[in-house]
Each structure stands twice: as C-alpha cells, then as structure tokens.
Amino acid sequence: MTANSPLANPADPADRGHLLTEQANPRSAQLDRLSALELVDLFNQEDQLTLAAIAGARQGLAAAIDTATEALRQGGRLFYVGAGTSGRLGVLDAAECPPTFCTPPDLVQGIIAGGAGALVKSSEGLEDVAEDGAAAIADRNVQAHDVVVGITAGGTTPYVQGAIAAANRRGATTVFMACVPADQVPTEAAIDIRLLVGPELLAGSTRLKAGTATKMALNILSTGTMVQLGKVYGNRMVDVAVTNTKLRDRALRILCDLTDLDRQAASDLLDRSNQQVKLALIMHLGHLNAEAARDRLAQHQGKLRQALEARVSG
Template structure:
C-alpha cells in the first residue's frame, strides 16, 4: 500500500535539525528579555556584539590572502570576479560588485554580483530561489564562466543551495572557487578550493544573519575586491588613481588625488588632466615622469596599468 503522507513535515524536520547545528542559528537565552531593556542598553549590547566581528575575520586572514592572490592572478589574465549568494549574502555581493566601476574604473562585467532570484531580489524576497542549485548553474552559464574566472559563493549558514551550486558548477568549469560562510565545517567551504569560514557566533536576534554574519561578509568582500584591485595596479600607494570622474565630487577628488601624488600646483594639474582626457593615472605619469599624454598612455599599456612600473620605464626612456 502506497503512503499518502505529506513528506513536508519530514523534510522540514530535517532542515530544522540541520539549522539546530549552526552557530549562526543558536538561541541565546541571556538575551530572551532584550525587548524589555532600555534602547541605549540594547544599542550597547549590539555594539559589543559587532566589536567581536573583526577578530573573527582576523582568524581567516591567511585564507583570505591566498584566495585574493589566486583571484588577482586570474583577473590579470582577463578573468572576472563573480559573487553568488541569496538574500543578505547576495545583496552584499551585488553591493561590492557595483562599487568597483566608480572606485577602480572597472568594466561592469569584470566584477559581477549574482543574487538568487535576479535583480528584483535586491529589494523583494524571491521565494524558493535560494533552494535551487540549478538556478545558480544557469546564472553562471549565462555569464559563460571559464578557467580564468573566480566565483565566490556567499552564505552565512554555509548550506544555501544556490551558493553551493554556484561553487560546484563553477569548479566543474575550471574556474577558481571561494566559499565564504560564517559556520565552521560548512558544506560551502568544503565545495570550494578556498574555504573562508568567519565564525561570528549566535546573533543578537536568533538567526538574523544580516547582523554579525552580514558585517563579517561585508568586511571580507571589501578585502577581496580592494586587495585584488591593488594587486592589479588600480591604486598608487593608497590613492585611487583609476577612479572614474563621473560627477562633480569625483572630478574634484581626481584633482586632489593628482595633487597628493605629485605635489604639483593647480595649473599644472589642470594641464595634465586636459592632456590625458581626465585620466588620473595618466596625468600623474605626465607630471612625475615628464612625458606627454600619448607617451603616458603607451607606457601604462606596456605596464599593464601599473603606475609604478610605468614611472620606472619613463625614467629609463
């Protein structure tokens, strides 16, 4: 006789048991009356909780650095950096990716954020999307992922099927894979070549991983994108010399960056930016290297965009 019992209770029971093992989902009985505390006391508790995140990130620095070096090597060959996650994790990936073009003058297709359910999921939950490994594979296939690309799966729990599916599929295509989670021994880290597990512990609100876990993920993504861009020559010291001057604030910042890098007077800075079509890195090279605009462009192209190498070449020419 065939059973007609609803399989849902069994399935949800298994998932509940799985969640019970995750530190990010743990219940903190000492905070059970937090809703009865004064607002300033709640703020103090939250601030104290947030203060533990940097130490958790610090414990993973060797793995973060190794992943960054591997990603930068591939991006130097023309590869892309792709983030894939659901919910908060996906939104953080999209945020980090969207900041790269104005900060580092990257093409929007060089650093890409994928969120389960597509762009509409940035502001409205798309039910069921995070549970699909197949959806992640389809999203990566739409990008034409290959061996020079890096795919970073992001999931606080480390069990989200979309993030795991992205990493598994990317790895099958020969891409570099990174798994960023906030639980030890996660399936996501195990699926990736580089597993980064920033264990932030139970949340103030049980299971609300947009809090400490979200903060940790943001810090790690900041490191991955920023240090990768430093390795790719997108900075000169700590100056954003590839900044895209797309508004008045950024145009003013461009002039300040050239001033900080060269110490030149305003009229010389304006002349250099005019001669280089507003390209900050090129303008700095014309001033410090004593070359004209076309020569600066050629030297930077030959140096793969690394200003220090171009300056060295200018001194030898």
C-alpha cells in the same frame, strides 16, 4: 558533489538548528527587556567579534586576493554568488568597482538569487533551487580562468551550492565564504573562508554580525585585488572614474597632492589625459605626452609606481 550529498538539496529546516548561525545567543536572552542605550551597547560589544572573525580568516582572504588577481590579470572575471543579504552584499561590492577602480562592468559581477528584483524585495524562496544557481553560472559562460565566490552565511543555501558545483565542473576557481565552521558545512570549493562571528543577538538574523563580517571580507577581497592589479598608488584610487562633480574634485585633489600643480594646472592636465588620473600622473611626473605615458604604463602592467621607478632607474 553527488546527487545524494546533503549540500545538493535544501536541508530540512528541522535539521538546521545545529548551525552556528541559527543558535540562540545567551548574551541576548533578555533582548526584549533592554533600554535603547542597553541595546546599542550590546550590539557594539557583539560587533567586536567581527574583527576577530576577519583575523581568523586572514589566510583564506589572502589566498582569494592572490587567486583573483592572477585570474583578472589573465583576462578572467570575478563573480559573487549569493541569496538574500549575502547576495545583496555581493552585488553591492561588485557595483562599487567600476566607479572606484574604473573597471569594466563585467569584470566583477554580483549574482543574486531572484535577479535584480531581489535587491529591493525579499525573495527567500528562490534560494532553495540549486539548479538555478548552476543555471546562473552557465548563463554567464563561466570558464576556467574565472573566479566564483559563493557567499552564504549559514553555508547551506542550495542556490550557492549549485553555483559552486557548476563552477567547479567548468574548471573555475571557487571560493566559499560562510559563517559556520567547516565541520558543520563542508565545501568542495578551492578556497574556504569562514567568518565565525557566533550566534546573532537576534537568533538566526544573519544580516547582523554575519552580514557585517561578510561586507568587511568583500571589502578586503575586492580592494586587495585592485591594489595588486595596480589600480592604487600609495593609498590613492588613481584609476577613479571621473564621472561626476564629486569624483572630478577627488581626481583634482589627488593630482594636486601628488604633484606640484595648483588646481587649475591639475584641471588642465586632467583634461589632456582624457580624465584619467593615473595617465595624468605619469604624464606630469615622467615628462611624457599622453601616448608615451600610455606606453610606459602598459610596459608595467598599469602599475604607476613601477613605471615611475623604472623611469628613475633608467
């Protein structure tokens, strides 16, 4: 990205009206005249477009999953970078990975313009400094084996553009996630994901359809990556972190459902596995002690199904 690139500096607000996310939606021209029920119905109709947007981005999402999986498998990290609603959604998705998949907190990280304070208090002015986005990438020592996902509904957010450019310079794989067509805002990211939901019912309010589609896309990206990494067996989160009563109950239900154990026996097994559901399963189903079960899982990159199938075939 050159210094004279239109994406290197904040765009003139007067020039942003052409963006898909800034256009007025003709279907909501009488929004202020609708009853509460009519409002709900109209929102419901518009939200159907988020499903089509995800379908239209399926190739890019699949490429991002494959890329992130390989990066994390090789010791890399996954970063989400955004401002405002986009940044908050990235931080939310990253924060959910440790309890759901028992990942270390630094494996998937959310970076938001303005830092933690911007999660609870609007700090829109902080998104206009591309250098701050680049600095955030430098602060986290992003390397070639990392993946950086820039999230910006309108595509022009300087903070995100600065982060993408800095990550590219460092050799990281970059992903661009936006809700405007590529011909309106091009990108130099390696993977381009466009979630084209159309104009918002409330013109320019990208916390609506754009935010919904972005959350859906991040759900798919992070969950798909963790599935590929072996943190799921069937449709069960077998790497769930057992850190409270609710999650221990979930762990016990998984063990009971996937084995012939009653709840007390499952509880004893979970304790013997040091609260690790996947380890408990391989111990029980493979008739192994904890040490041998760990070795078996390690031989198969932590993938429970392969470890069990290898036992049967062996």
